Amino acid sequence: MADVAARADTPPRPTHIVLRRRPAEGPESEADRDLGVIMLALEERNEACKNIEVVLQIDRTNIALISQLPAEIICEIFQCLKATLEAYGSLTAWTTVTHVCRQWREIALDCPALWATLTDAIPPRWLEAMLIRSKTAPLSITFNHNPVTKPTPAVSVLAEALCETDRLREVSVSGGGLSKLLLPLKNPTPLLESVLIRVTPPSRIPQETSPLPEGFIQRVSPRLTHVDLYGWSPSFDSPVFSSLTRLRIDVGPDINYYFNTTPKGLVPEGDIFRAISRMPGLVELSLALPSPVIKQSPSRARIEPIRLAHLKALSIKTTCESCAQRGID
Template structure:
């Protein structure tokens, strides 16, 4: 008990000394961060500048935030020109000029912002002297002015350019002029080329190309832009370094067999989106020893023609026992009525079956495709679901008696896939070997599941659950301490935050979960 003023002063002095000691301990904890070499911090800042935000623009805000933490970090950021060279097309003129000033002579990356914005703000960057600094370009072309800007760019020297993506929005004012933009694009000595609704100069060299995406919209029906299988093979002969190939609505129906054989020693990813089953013959003419992922999407409305014709693809691709390099074969049914994707991993065990449903997924097509799967039983089953009722997936469990791990990703509550009617779970919870469940309910968003209390009660009573579930992993799911304690008594619990649902690749290599 402090009795006198001196006692109070002494106690204050003692507490101030203790506070200084604690602050010293805190500073020691931060010492490792504060002592990071500038070279390491600049690399971290550069990595942040290349991250994409959820709205497709580059995550330039992270660099701004990092430059405002302290004076030391700001000096490092301002002395790292590379992190300021990422410019989005929807930036303000003031901000864009500031980035150009801070980037000095570093390579420039132009990224599209809003899907339908024009090149008005970044038009100046598509002309000298900036063309010699351009490293990556991703632009929309929707007006005559846009066409002029991009044409001027492709006619200028671009020694650093490694990635070019052009998306044409057809309109009466530009369709005739922009039709052959892709011809000029292939003259650049680039490594990554994405062309949307643009044709390609088939006689141009592709010697350095590593990734090629050619995508025509369903309503872009100019016959002169399409390829036959034979013509595609001729084009691919000029791409010895190609690693990733994505063709969407590019090939015409072609029943004429080709004797041309193309060797693509470095190709790892091949995606074909088509409405013509005859296009599958291309697999007979391609030698792809490094292939890890094949994706075939059928975009015909209704019962797609590829469902009945997918067996030849399995016949062409060697079985997993003799070719363990094949990591995934993806077969899909996409369209206005049906939207589902089946991914089959035929690599070394555990064999994985991965199914993605859209808002109108129809399991009947998936089951038809399962008839042609390799005979080995999958051990891991992954489901990615939109607004899909469990009615679509009840028929799936019959051949999956060997599944011991279930991954569920959903746009709403992942547990709805396990049972959207009270006390009537799906057959997934009766799989005889199922021991581990991973639930991912949202796209990287922390989520409080309204189904977990009911699921816990079902686990506790073992009612309607015959599967020997031992482990439950919750991704981006928040539980109260009481809920966490109750669940932990029934199964081994694991939590993870910050993980997003996996998506099918669109042109580049497929990112696994």
């Protein structure tokens, strides 16, 4: 017991904690090198599997029945889808279908007609790409030009496209300050089939002198069949108008209200009727004439009856006063 008591009275020995420094990392071990080689091999194998999967997907696509359709048929399907979606205001949504497979994308890129319809409602980056992809396909261009404000990037792209007169098929332009913008249309337009020009009243556009350039559509346009003009009527001396099947001219009867005065450059209706008599192929004719403030040609003679054997639609709009003055039955 005495021995136990003696040990109890003895103070405890201090506890020593030994800290050992971790040895510095030495050269890469052989196991680490082997692991790196294995990881690299796995990555290469994984990449090879992905490539095989792509090849298999292409093979599956190629043996599908729809893939056996000729490229021309698939392109026509794209055209139908494009027209359907555009009718609902989705101008670029049709391109989603071209992402289904590589073959469809290549077919779409190799079909210039798919990219040849350009409007200012399409983003500028799209317009630039579409203009390139359209290659030499005939162009259909639609936009509104506001001369008071700076042209939008989209309008700038379309104005450049308008200079390619040898490719123009359809042109639809509205707004003001069109004289300079439509200057290219004085040049030959061998593919031009349809023109729609809607001139903004000069009262809304300062310093507007001539809505359209002198000699507008007076050159070679052998295919021109549709002309729609609102707020302006050109000179019909050019033989290019003799091939028209549709003519729409709207210069009234409310045109004087919008213009505050009779717009300069309006052709007297007597001259318009005589020009119509030289358009035997007309199928549709629509005229909205202004109130009788336009002086008739000094040489105005009695207009002979106009015979239009192919005419199916006729509309003449004017005021009662104008009808009485002109003697329209």
